[in-house]
Amino acid sequence: MKSEEPVTKETVERLCAQAELALAPERRTRLVPMLAGLIGAANELSRKMAAAAHRSILPILRFPER
Amino acid sequence: MAQGNLLDLTIIEAAAQLERRRLSPVELTEAMLQRIGNVDKQIRAYITVCDEQAREVAGATERMIRAGYYLGPLHGIPVALKDNIYTRGVRTTAGSKILADFIPTEDATVAARLKRAGAIIVGKTNMHEFAWGGTTDNPHHGTCRNPWNPERFPAGSSGGSGAAVAARTCLGALGTDTGGSIRLPSSVNGIVGIRPTIGRVSNYNVVPLAWTMDTVSPMTRTVEDCVVMFEAIAGYDPFDEHSAHAPVADYRAELPRPVRGLRVGLVRDYSLTHVQKAVGDAVRAALKRLEELGAQVEEIAMPSIHGNISAQLTIESCEPSAYHQQWLRTRAADYGEDVRTLLELGEMYLATHYIQAQRYRSLLRKEFLEGFKRVDVFVTPTLPFTATPCGATEVVIEGNRKEDMLSAIMQFTGVPSLAGLPALSLPIGFDPDGLPVGMQVIGRPFDEGTLFRVGHAYQQATDWHTRSPRL
Numbered sequence: 001m002k003s004e005e006p007v008t009k010e011t012v013e014r015l016c017a018q019a020e021l022a023l024a025p026e027r028r029t030r031l032v033p034m035l036a037g038l039i040g041a042a043n044e045l046s047r048k049m050a051a052a053a054h055r056s057i058l059p060i061l062r063f064p065e066r
Numbered sequence: 067m068a069q070g071n072l073l074d075l076t077i078i079e080a081a082a083q084l085e086r087r088r089l090s091p092v093e094l095t096e097a098m099l100q101r102i103g104n105v106d107k108q109i110r111a112y113i114t115v116c117d118e119q120a121r122e123v124a125g126a127t128e129r130m131i132r133a134g135y136y137l138g139p140l141h142g143i144p145v146a147l148k149d150n151i152y153t154r155g156v157r158t159t160a161g162s163k164i165l166a167d168f169i170p171t172e173d174a175t176v177a178a179r180l181k182r183a184g185a186i187i188v189g190k191t192n193m194h195e196f197a198w199g200g201t202t203d204n205p206h207h208g209t210c211r212n213p214w215n216p217e218r219f220p221a222g223s224s225g226g227s228g229a230a231v232a233a234r235t236c237l238g239a240l241g242t243d244t245g246g247s248i249r250l251p252s253s254v255n256g257i258v259g260i261r262p263t264i265g266r267v268s269n270y271n272v273v274p275l276a277w278t279m280d281t282v283s284p285m286t287r288t289v290e291d292c293v294v295m296f297e298a299i300a301g302y303d304p305f306d307e308h309s310a311h312a313p314v315a316d317y318r319a320e321l322p323r324p325v326r327g328l329r330v331g332l333v334r335d336y337s338l339t340h341v342q343k344a345v346g347d348a349v350r351a352a353l354k355r356l357e358e359l360g361a362q363v364e365e366i367a368m369p370s371i372h373g374n375i376s377a378q379l380t381i382e383s384c385e386p387s388a389y390h391q392q393w394l395r396t397r398a399a400d401y402g403e404d405v406r407t408l409l410e411l412g413e414m415y416l417a418t419h420y421i422q423a424q425r426y427r428s429l430l431r432k433e434f435l436e437g438f439k440r441v442d443v444f445v446t447p448t449l450p451f452t453a454t455p456c457g458a459t460e461v462v463i464e465g466n467r468k469e470d471m472l473s474a475i476m477q478f479t480g481v482p483s484l485a486g487l488p489a490l491s492l493p494i495g496f497d498p499d500g501l502p503v504g505m506q507v508i509g510r511p512f513d514e515g516t517l518f519r520v521g522h523a524y525q526q527a528t529d530w531h532t533r534s535p536r537l
Contacts, residue, residue: 012414015414016413016414019413019414020395021394021395021410021413022395023410027410030407031407031410031411031414034407034411035411035414038376038379038380038383038411038415039414039415039419041375041376041379042376042379042415042416042419042422042423043419044373044376045373045376045377045380045419045422045423045426046418046419046422048373048426049422049425049426049429054425054429057425057428057432058425058428059421059424059425059427059428060278060424060425060427060428060431060486061278061424062278062308063263063264063265063431063486063511064511
């Protein structure tokens with residue numbers, strides 16, 4: 001999914017297929033506006049974190065003991 | 067002692083009487099079980115009441131204390147545990163239908179440590195299903211309600227623990243906190259709750275929500291009580307791979323230290339921004355009180371703080387969806403509609419979204435650690451609004467604009483969760499409708515002691531924590 005691409009029913013259908021998640025069409029339709037909001041915000045954060053100023057930052061999955 | 071008096075005892079007060087044998091653990095436990103019987107049909111704070119087991123343990127405790135075997139300040143104290151914390155022989159549903167019949171064969175480390183300290187478990191508390199949500203509007207075990215106004219929500223996901231403590235059905239409870247699930251219900255129920263530094267308290271045998279952010283900790287009426295429970299459960303656990311070796315301080319000994327000279331930080335354009343008026347007013351008044359006690363308040367810029375809600379939603383969506391992947395494909399209909407939808411959405415993020423969110427955590431943590439060179443704690447409201455009506459999915463914070471509850475509720479509590487910092491919520495007043503307001507105090511990694519000290523000093527100078535809901 002490209003960040004510029006709007007989330008549509010087809011997007012959700014494709015993502016469900018990739019995840020091997022069988023959802024009824026009405027459930028897929030219901031997810032579209034919610035996913036659009038979440039992915040829009042996640043893309044914005046991704047753009048920020050992809051900036052050159054942040055290239056040296058590592059993901060944090062476990063915190064140091066100090 | 068009259069039952070009303072027993073219900074109002076704090077852990078510290080009850081412990082003093084239990085140790086001197088002026089109060090019987092049987093009498094205290096019976097008072098709590100009777101209180102549960104009286105109010106819980108309305109509040110629904112409990113999924114399982116362990117009455118038989120609690121009475122048996124209370125009897126044994128009484129015999130031990132009478133024989134001179136007093137274990138310490140939790141010995142004989144009735145407590146409740148959130149229902150995602152394993153309890154040997156007692157069903158642990160995680161607020162779900164999927165685990166409705168799950169009876170663990172061993173305790174969570176935190177449950178075992180509380181038992182070892184002599185606490186008496188009176189029940190397992192209601193929660194948002196699998197801890198994935200902030201309302202405790204549970205479709206399988208009933209809607210939990212706020213004791214200050216049963217038409218209002220108790221927040222969540224540890225809403226049952228918050229309501230149980232506020233309703234005086236136990237003297238303290240354990241909750242779990244991923245993005246705010248201890249602090250949010252502590253705030254709206256007018257009690258104290260702490261999210262510890264990740265690794266400080268064991269997560270072993272606790273049903274996970276998001277592995278990289280989950281924590282367990284106490285919820286009580288006073289900071290001092292919170293310290294008593296915290297000291298019993300904190301510390302390294304070899305069974306938990308994320309458990310930290312960091313030494314556990316003598317927090318009770320540190321409590322009386324004054325806060326004079328303590329530096330309190332406000333994050334510019336964030337700490338007091340986009341909050342209901344009553345919430346902002348209460349936090350400003352609490353800051354003034356801390357200043358009167360000798361603290362110094364300073365504003366600090368933190369440019370990366372905006373973006374925290376997206377990072378939190380991304381991580382809290384992806385990690386639960388990984389944990390629930392099999393059940394979502396085999397038992398989807400057994401989830402409540404809201405949780406099922408969130409789990410479906412969590413499967414649709416890209417790996418890059420998740421990794422960028424985890425990188426954001428590093429950035430945010432770095433800015434906080436830099437900020438801690440200038441201040442000792444940061445302060446925010448715990449949540450930007452007071453308890454909303456049960457069942458609400460939207461909230462009005464400013465003007466007439468309705469906002470999505472899930473995003474709005476995380477505005478302040480998500481930040482320390484992401485940055486791996488400890489944060490304490492404590493009651494600081496009420497709104498014009500008589501609903502509690504909470505303040506969040508954020509500390510350096512593994513510096514829970516300073517949070518307790520600030521909270522205790524504030525409670526010594528105020529009486530908000532002594533007020534009780536009329537039920």
